Amino acid sequence: MSNLRLKKREVIPEEDVEAPLIFPPKRDAAASPAASPMSVKASNGRTNNPALLVRLVLRKVLDQLSGDEDSGDITTLGGILALLKDIVIGIICGTLIMSTIIFLDHRNVIHLQSAHNYRNMAITILSDPDTREEVQEASGLIFLRSEDYERKVIEIKSVPTKVKDAEEKKKKxxxxxEVIKKERDTMKPGYDELVKHPSLGLERYCGDCNWQGGTNCNARKDYLMSTYNLKEIKAKIEMMKSLPQCVKKD
Structure with missing residues (x-):
């Protein structure tokens, strides 16, 4: 024990400037007592304790939420930001709590008359056509009854079959x-020859001739075709028979 004691620093008189300074000897590391296993274990426990780490993280989060030093003074920027942060957090927490209570009440897990009243009020408001239209326009959604929704789902599922049937009809x-076009092309030469036959006299038809009151024969022909559902050749022949002014003069 005498080796571990520190010698006190000797007081040197002010007159003896050449007297050597005596400093306490350095402590030998080998002479110091070794750390006990219990102390090492305790130090390791303090650094690797999960509960301590969780507590530190929670304290850090709370410090972040509590704001800066100026959070108590709303006249400063820090106070305003802290106030806005508290308001937003309160609104979010309140909305989550109310939604959870209403959901549990809807599932009959709990029974709250106020939640029933709130739900009935919401249903009543959404039942109003004007309110429902405004909500649908603002949200971009359409509210449907369950039977209407099921009917539309069935209709949507049947669309591929309808499209396939329509494609088959289109091909047919x-x-x-194509068949009609081929038949028409085959009959066209005979038709043209028949129209130009002298016995019909269609080459003598005068469509630009004046019929009555400033109306020409073509206008009269169109009227007969639309009113009496006549074909063009028959309408011309009938006009040439009954209206001499629609026949070209030789």
Missing amino acids: VIADL
């Missing part, structure tokens, strides 16, 4: 049109 119509 196109094939029929």
Whole structure:
């Protein structure tokens, strides 16, 4: 124990400036007592304690939420930001709590008359056509009854089948049109020859001739075709028979 004691610093008189200074000897690391296993274990426990880490993290989060030193004074920027942060957090927490209570009440987990009243009031408001239209326009959604929704789902599921049937009908119509076109091309020479036959006299028809009151024969022909559902050749022949002014003069 005498080796571990520190010698006191000797007081040197002011007159003896050449007297050597005596400093306390340095402490030998080998002479110091070794750290006990319990102390090492305790130090390791303080650094690797999960509960301590969780507590430190929670304290850090609370410090962030509590704001800066100026958060108590709303006249400063820090106070205003802290106030806005508290308001936003309060609104979010209140909305989550109310939504949870209403959901649990809807599932009959709990029974709160106020939640029933709130839900009935919301249903009543949404039942109003004007309010529902405004909500649908603002949200971009459409509110439907369950039976209407199911009917539309069935209709949407049947669309591929309807499209397939329409494509098959389209192909069939196109094939029929091709057949009709070929028949028309085959009959066209005989038709043109028949129209130009002298016995009909269609080459003598005068469409630009004046019929009555400033109306020409073509206008009269169009009227007969639309009113009496006549074909063009028959309308011309009938006009040439009954209206001599629609026949070209030789």
